Structure formats: structure tokens, C-alpha cells
Amino acid sequence: MADIQESVRNYAERFKSAKLRERPLSAHLKALEAESIHIMREVAAEFANPVMLYSIGKDSAVMLHLALKAFYPSRPPFPLQHVDTTFKFRDMITYRDALAEALGLEMRVEINQEAVDRGVNPWDSGSQLHTQLLKTEALRAAMNRHGYDAAFGGARRDEEKSRAKERIFSFRDTNHGWDPKNQRPELWRNYNTKIRKGESIRVFPLSNWTELDIWQYILEDDIPIVPLYYAAHRPVVERDGQVIMVDDERLPLQDGEKPDLRMVRFRTLGCYPLTGAVESSAQTLEEIVLEMLTARTSERSGRLIDHDEAGSMEKKKREGYF
Amino acid sequence: MDTQTSRADVMERLTQSGQHGVLRFLTCGSVDDGKSTLIGRLLYDSKLLFEDQINVLERDSRKHGTAGDEIDFALLLDGLEAEREQGITIDVAYRFFATEKRKFVVADTPGHEQYTRNMATGASTADAAVMMIDARKGVLVQTLRHTYIARMMGIRHIVLAVNKMDLVEHGRTRFHEIVAEYMKNAEELGFETITPIPMSARYGDNVTRHSESMSWYKGPTLLEHLEELDITTDIESEPFRMPVQWVNRPNLNFRGYSGTVVSGKVKPGDAIVVSQSGLAANVERIVTADGDLEIAQAGDAVTLVLNHEIDISRGDVLAAAEERPEVSDQFAAELLWMAEDDLLPGRSYLLKIGTATTPATISALKHKVDINTYEKKPSRKLEMNGIGMCNVSTARPIAFDPYHTIRDMGAFILIDRFTNQTVGAGMISFGLRRASNIHHHAMDVTKADRAQLKAQKPAILWFTGLSGAGKSTVANIVERKLASAGHHTYSLDGDNVRHGLNRDLGFTDEDRVENIRRIGEVGKLFVDAGLLVTCSFISPFRSERRMVRELVDEGEFIEVFVDTPLEVCMERDPKGLYKKAQAGEIKNFTGFDSPYEAPESPEIRVDTTSISAEEAADQVIAKLRELGRLG
């Protein structure tokens, strides 16, 4: 784990005194970056109690990176909020804590302890209930506890069909629900930030980024990410066509099931029992990008929770999911 | 991997696509013309879909499809449950794809008139519009409406996609007929290019491949055309503008102004001014997390440090000193109305332009556009999806340029102050008077002097409530008691206003708004004269009462809610008006067939069912004393 700590410390140094880039950023990434920075500054200026919902994955890494740039030389004027289901990959938590410390940022962690104590988990409770209790409920609890009026999320429109429909400033009622049929018109880069007490806005500064843009940006701007994105030999089992990593002893093995060491990596990170790995030999960012250019399946195909039912993402969002 | 993949190789692969930059376009037109199908087809044919997405599409097509046994490409776009169930698009979807030549951002917008606001959302950021027409139906009202909105939003290029050619035997004559009909209307709007292409979105004809069934068509396919379309603008050669978003103050040694440059360029050393105040300074540094820049231009998000400290805050626009934007509180603008409640001239909304937000009213609606003929017609209100030209008056002067010169400097939204909904989208055409001309002539005798002479603090006592609630009765006693205690008063009510000043107004919603606006202005003058003014008006709308509140200074507006329930008022019916309303002789009667919006937090609430009018008046006066208005 020494390398996580070190890469994160080097990274933090960059924001102490800005240095000129050696290579200019690709033009389209520069435009995307500027758009995201503009969005973040609007939020910082217009909301009383904003927060960044930080989920440790590559999109969060980019989102945080953009926030560090947007307010430079100031620090981002809001805390980070992680909703911890307690089933995240261990490397994710190591990375999260190292990063927050190196950057000196406040990382708030919300756990639905009651559900954890009752033994809720993905395999016995099912992925739906697991997500509902440990993720959606915990998020709502965090929103209510801290009274956030705006929350940044790292969702992109290219991820999924209902995401493609969502505004950059997405209004949530007092129950944190999304009403997809009645969204506020959103013209130009002129964002309506007005809400009443108890209502909130989810803000998606990465709305117009694609998965490839994210990787290209991580490559061009040297952003440290959780090592699980790089291929390595990892203990895995195969279930329902998905390759699941045995990240700790909690994952119950079925009869005759024996973890295999395979060269795999992840395109997206979530709860380890619900996140499928892909076979890959990509050990550098360059190789990951090349792999991306020839990918035949979408990143969400590795997320078990999206397969439960058609339109499941929209449904979860209406109930207050990210 | 034996050979390490080099960064140079990867970067080359990455930059292969998108040499022509990014093109943003939208699909629009009437309902069911095939907009979503077209985009789905485009994604599918450019091999941009992943295998799992295609599997889902095939499954969904069997379940919800509107294309028989075939793949319903629209389902790739219509991602909301309600959309799939109804087979229509409700809200705009943004999709991204790239070819070797270009990257594309496409907004698939709904054809349904009800969702015009979502089409406008998609159009506001687009460089080009693909206007779809069903070859069987030809040009429809929605085609014309969307064409007008596209032009108003500043879109310069139209692709006229005459779709479903398979259903008109791929006929050349029909195609030309439709093109001619469209041109007749669209030509006068002054688009730079209008490119007609005959298409069959469902089967992919002339979308990404040339159609064999329409060999008579020699032009480019849709994709070829979009790849080559020249959309360069000269926004960088316009004068420098940067609305300040956020003041960057990490410590006492650094003070920067963060924002996005919306036009022109800026370099260290350049002379700039704060548009609103005219204060001047020079740019010292252009700070970014990637080091200080030598130059920043339109589109860049930066932080400017100036050579000396001047007063700057969010909402100010930094501008080139030698070419400044206009600063005014009155301007003419084109407006698209997007709310179910009509736009009413005189009502107060919040206006957000750039990073500035200020209360504003539409002071006059000059004309409305008839969407069938593009004729300008007089009108007193705008309904949902209506387009009009209006005069806007803001509470504070704002800095702006005409929308068609610098988009970000002329684009504003109107926000309803109660629902917080975005209700209007406006594009500034020109200023109506310079702020410098309206600086009030400073008088030697001030409001404070006049008030002091009278040993009181002037105020508007605003009595609101239903007809027959007892407003005038209580107000009358209040004034009598104040006068006998030696205070200087005046009273305004329906009788002395409706017969004179507002003789020309009736009882429609628009007229009610204007009625209150005028009363508010008169009340303000009396306050300026140092008087305690009682005003007794039903004034059913919160927004109008709020408008009056904002006309005067803090503490000068005292809202008295005469809270008498409708049943009691109907029973009292002092003027026999409720009877007439019940008999249908009076229309738009408040509480009856016209709404009354009760105050949410009035300064004073009196309940005339439990106390006498005399006691109510005493309560009002006690409150006035408590608020320190009586000297």
C-alpha cells in the first residue's frame, strides 16, 4: 500500500504551488474542464451548505481534481461526503483516507449502522435491499443530518439512458426525490439555483464527459486512482457470468467454489460483491485507454444492481438515490 | 504485454478522432417525425453501441417497440419510463459520439408542444438543428415553432431532414414540395445555411450511408454534412467580458476574481473596468492551477488578479476598458414563456443573467409572434410556449450586450419567486436608456427631512383580504385614530383609485397586476412625502404584494392581513357582490372563480370574527408603535 500513500502525497504537492503544464490539455478536454469548473463555482457562490458526494471511483477522482483546480489557490469550500456501505473494496478505503489526509480535506463518512448491525449484505438481502438500505437510506440520512442544500455527484450522461435525461442542476424535493417528468428547463450555462428550505439540488459537473474522456483526462493530467483499475492477479470467483473478487472473508463461497487467481481489473468500482471484474492485462493508463478504445461492452455491464429491472436507475433516483 | 504501450501512440489514437472539433446539434420538429429514431440509428450505424446495450435494445423493442418486429431505435433515447410507455419523448436526452472527423454532442428533443421548454433547453447550447419533417405530413405548426425558436436562440445552421421517405415511395417531387414549403417560411429568418436531405431514419437511408432507393439525391448524407459543417465563430474577437462568479480569497495576500471568460481575450497588463461601477484597474496575473497564463480567451475558466484593489463582487462583469458593455435597468428582449401560468406584465420575477440575479418586471409586452405566420401581433399576455418581444425593467442596473453579439452577456432566465420554477428564457436585443441618464436628481429636501418634520416614520399599511373582509372599515378607523393623535396620513382604496388613476383597468389577471403596480408607485410617493399611508385592496396575488414591498425601503411596508373566512364574507356581503358572482353576473371574483393567495408572514393578522373593528384598529396601531413608526 506504500504506493497509494506516495502517489497521493505527490499529487497533493501539485496544488501547493501551480506549475505550468508541459503538454497542453487536448482541446475538447480543456472545454469540458472549463465547463465543470464553471458549474462548481456557481454552486460555491450560490449555496449555503454544499457538499461533494465522493465515491472513491475514477469519476470522483476527476471531480475532486476539478474542484481542486476550480478554487485554486483556495481549497474547495465544501467538505466531501462518502456513503460507506461497508462492502467497498479495501483498497478503496485505503485510498480514500490517504487522499483526504494528504489534501487536508474534510471527509465525512456515513454508514447505516443499524442496517449493518442487522446483518444486511448483498448475498442474503439481495442487491436491491442492500442498495436501498446501505446506500440510498444512508445517503438520505447524511443529507438530512448535515442539511446540505447542494450535493455534487460524479454521474455522467453517457452512463445510462435515464442519466442522459437529467439536468446538470437537478432539483430534489424535501424527500430527496427526482421528478423526471417535471424538470426545470436549463438554458445556456445559466443555472437556476433557487430552492426552498429542505429542498436541494444535485449537481453533476461531469454530465457531458464520456467514459473515454474521463480516462483520457486521468492520463493527460496524471490523476492518481485506486489501483483496482489496473490489471493484477486477484482472487476471483465466477457467478452468473460475472467475475467477482474475493476481497475479504465475508463473501460466502458456494459448494465447490474456489477462488482463482486471475489477471483482472475493474472498469467501475462499487461494493465488491456487486462489481464484476474484466479480464485484462492493462497495467498502465496507456493500456487502459487502448482497451477502452476497443471495448465491446459498457462499463455498467459490470454493475449487478442495474440488471435487476428495466428502468431500475430511474426508479432508484426517484426515491433519492444518487 | 511485451512492448510497453507508449503515451505517444495512445495520444495519436486519441487525437485521430475529432480533428474538426466538437459540434453540438439538436433534433427537433413535430411529434413522431422520427427524431429519436434518427439519433438511435446514427449511434447504431456508427458502431457506437456496446453489445449489452444492443441486447437491451432488442429486448425493449419487443416489449415497448412501435416499429413492429423491427428494432425501435427511438428506445435508445427515450430513457424515461413514461416515455417508453407512451412512445413519445418528454425531455431532452444528451448523447455523445465521435467519428474520425469530429466529436458530436446531440440533444434529442421532444416534438410535443407541451414540452417546448425542453426543446428550448436543447437548442440553447446547439450550433446546428436537424429539423425533422414527416414526408407524409409536411410542414406543421411545431416545425415552424421550433424553427423560430432555433433562430431566436442563435442557431445558424439548419438541416432539413425530410424523413419517412419510405412511406412516400421515396418520391423526389414530394421532397421538393416540402422543401419549397419550408423555405417559404424559414427564408426570412436569415439562417446561414439550410440543407435539405431526404431520409428514412428507420432504415438508415442517407443517415450514414447513401440511399439506393433515392439515387436521385446527390447531396451528402446527414453524417457527412455534419462532419463538414463550418461553425467557427468570432466570439474571441469580440471585446473581453468576464462575469465574476466567485471572489477567491485564500489568505490576506491573495485576492482574485474567478469566472469564465465569455468573449474576447485578456492578457496581463490589459486595462479593464467593472462594468456596473466603472472602476478601473489592470490585470496583473491570470491564475490557474496549471500555472499563470499569458493569455486567456473565451471559454477559459480562470482567476484574475488585478494591480490594485477595487470593489468587485459576484454579479459584476469585468470588461475591456475601451469597449464596455451597456449598463441599464431597462432593455428590450425576446422572450419564450415556459410556465403554465401566463406571463403578466407588471409582475415581479427574479432575473438571472450571467452571475447576477435581480428582481425584474416585464414593463410592456410589445408584441407576440404568431407562430403560424411569424407575424407580430399586439397582446397583453403570453401563454405557455408563447414568444414575444417585451421591455424588461430590473431593480438594479445590469451589464449586458445584445444576445446575438455575445450570447452569455444577453441570455437571461426568469424565475418565479414562489415556485422557484424557471418560467422564461430571454434574449436581450438592445438597451432602452442608459443608466447614467436616470440617476435621480438629488433633491435638497429628503424623505428623512420630511419625515422628521412630521415626527413619524412613513410607511405603507397594506390591508389585504377577501371582498367584505373589513379592510376599509379597519383602515378607516386606523387612519382616524392616527390623525386624531396628530399623525400625517393618507388613504388609498378602490374608491379613490378605480375612478381616476386606474379608470382604464378591468378585472382580468393582467389588469389586477397593473392596478396594484400603480397603487404601489403612488404609495411610494406618499411615503417619500413622509406620510403613513393606508391601502385597502383585495390584492389577491402574493407576487404583487411583494412587488410593492420591494418598491419601498426595508420596514416601510407593513402587511395587514384581514383574515376573514370566505363563508363569513359571503354572509356579510355588504355590497351584494357575492350574490351577483353566484348568479354569474360578475366574472373573476376573488375567492370565487379567481384565487386569493393568503399572506405567508404578514406583519399583522387581524381576525374580525373574534374582535370588533375598533379592537382590530387598536392592534394595528399597537404594532405600528412597536415597529417604531410613530416617532
Ligand SMILES: Nc1nc2c(ncn2[C@@H]2O[C@H](COP(=O)(O)OP(=O)(O)OP(=O)(O)O)[C@@H](O)[C@H]2O)c(=O)[nH]1
Ligand atoms: N416508416 C418509417 N417510420 C419511421 C421512420 N422514422 C421513424 N419512424 C417511426 O415513427 C415513429 C416515431 O418515431 P420517434 O423517433 O419516436 O419520433 P420522435 O420525433 O422522436 O417523436 P417525439 O420525440 O415524441 O416528438 C416510430 O414508430 C418510428 O419507428 C422512417 O424513416 N420510416
Ligand SMILES: [Mg+2]
Ligand atoms: Mg423523440
